[in-house]
Amino acid sequence: MDKKNRSTFPHDFLWGGSISAHQTEGGWEEDGKGPGIMDFVTTGSYQVPRQITKEIDTTKSYPSHNAIDFYHRYKEDIALFAEMGFTALRISIDWSRIYPTGEEREPNQKGIKFYKDVIDTIKSYGIEPIVTLYHFEMPIHLVKKYGAWENRKVIELYLRFCETMFKALKGKVYYWVTSNEMNHLDPQTEMSDIFTYMLTGHKYSELKDKKQSLATMGYNLALSGVMAAALGRKIDSRNKIGCVFGLTPMYPYDCNPTNVMDNFKEMERDFYQIDAMCNGKFPEYKLHEYTLAGINIDMLEEDKLAFKEGILDFIGINYYSSSVTKSNANADDDKAMFGGIQNPFLEKSKWGWSIDPIGLRYLLNYVYRRYGLPLMVTENGLGAVDQLEENNKINDDYRINYFEQHLKTLKKAILEDGIKCLGYLTWAPIDLVSASTGEMNKRYGFIHVNRDDDGSGDFSRIKKESFYWYKEVIETNGIDI
Ligand code: BG6
Numbered sequence: 288m289d290k291k292n293r294s295t296f297p298h299d300f301l302w303g304g305s306i307s308a309h310q311t312e313g314g315w316e317e318d319g320k321g322p323g324i325m326d327f328v329t330t331g332s333y334q335v336p337r338q339i340t341k342e343i344d345t346t347k348s349y350p351s352h353n354a355i356d357f358y359h360r361y362k363e364d365i366a367l368f369a370e371m372g373f374t375a376l377r378i379s380i381d382w383s384r385i386y387p388t389g390e391e392r393e394p395n396q397k398g399i400k401f402y403k404d405v406i407d408t409i410k411s412y413g414i415e416p417i418v419t420l421y422h423f424e425m426p427i428h429l430v431k432k433y434g435a436w437e438n439r440k441v442i443e444l445y446l447r448f449c450e451t452m453f454k455a456l457k458g459k460v461y462y463w464v465t466s467n468e469m470n471h472l473d474p475q476t477e478m479s480d481i482f483t484y485m486l487t488g489h490k491y492s493e494l495k496d497k498k499q500s501l502a503t504m505g506y507n508l509a510l511s512g513v514m515a516a517a518l519g520r521k522i523d524s525r526n527k528i529g530c531v532f533g534l535t536p537m538y539p540y541d542c543n544p545t546n547v548m549d550n551f552k553e554m555e556r557d558f559y560q561i562d563a564m565c566n567g568k569f570p571e572y573k574l575h576e577y578t579l580a581g582i583n584i585d586m587l588e589e590d591k592l593a594f595k596e597g598i599l600d601f602i603g604i605n606y607y608s609s610s611v612t613k614s615n616a617n618a619d620d621d622k623a624m625f626g627g628i629q630n631p632f633l634e635k636s637k638w639g640w641s642i643d644p645i646g647l648r649y650l651l652n653y654v655y656r657r658y659g660l661p662l663m664v665t666e667n668g669l670g671a672v673d674q675l676e677e678n679n680k681i682n683d684d685y686r687i688n689y690f691e692q693h694l695k696t697l698k699k700a701i702l703e704d705g706i707k708c709l710g711y712l713t714w715a716p717i718d719l720v721s722a723s724t725g726e727m728n729k730r731y732g733f734i735h736v737n738r739d740d741d742g743s744g745d746f747s748r749i750k751k752e753s754f755y756w757y758k759e760v761i762e763t764n765g766i767d768i
Contacts, residue, residue: 301710314358321387513597
């Protein structure tokens, strides 16, 4: 590129990464934390699904119990993020660390202290904290007693937790995320047990009335989000409250209008809650769909006001992959991870996730033009098997290449298409426990963690080649991208 025309990302662009509590912290029984839903999920792999147990089975391994020991090592990890030049870091607060059963009147002060310390450490480097309030971390008690998001009582308890955190971190945190990826909850979607469980505390196969349950939980989660947004802004008008959605652009298999129409419907499934949280009302088209399907939504008069008052300030997008819709796909079609089939034009990761940098630009345009709200790329990254070479070197050029390609299209989206994007957060800046498989072997980080799926390893951290690459990108504000 001509030197003169070399451009950077916007001067106030946030560069950083995202992590979640249950995938990093460990310390699952420390300082008064109660058991959360993910504490009952075993290590699996691409071929072996994670098991969800009712009680802790001491013969099995539960990766959240130790995770990557961030609970004890956050100072070291945040220092490494600062060394890369991060200007933003997204973490989540584990609800079960603050309210061990979810029902206490008073929060667990040790839990609050932990997060205050983490946030203070983040801020001591001039990094902007972005805090997710629900990233699959519900106290298990709320599932057992109330059926989790199926019950409106849980919205009330979630808001109690949110209020506690808005107040505890007032003046320190200004970017909040009400929840992570609830958009997968849709009555039309046939879900895996693990994905349904992460979002709701229930296995898909055990839901008695699947369509009704998914619709109720999807509605209650969207409602809880707008209520949290209004509450957070009431507590501090400087707060910017968003929600994070895991979005998969869908492409029709061909120009057969049937495929195109089915594709439109597939893609739209992810958007009804974004519509609800950004347009000031729960969408009529969805209610119509529910009526036809015999689904009843218990919508109160006051909910309408909540949707009006709780419009989001920004939309977080987790982007990993696109997919293809083929009406009447058959057994020979290579199925993709989140529904649809594989795209023959794209390569895929070892875990079957197609790699599609253009999909990111497409998606950002799609969402920005639909809502006109600022966006933030809250997750993007490549899960891969890394090789630890001699002298503790990890040459992850495939990861660098992945990020480079995605950042190129992001830059085009911002500079050429005029998309307002607040920042780019990788998933994840440090190796952590995979949510879908429970593995450590599916590594995402710029920082290697010495921990293996058999529980071996001393948790020490090693910088990968990508660490130095990302540092340079941030230092130069992406001028060479
Ligand atoms: C997102 C989640 O869906 O994808 C993260 O927000 C998750 O929690 C990430 O880790 C990557 O998925 P996985 O299954 O590879 O960990």
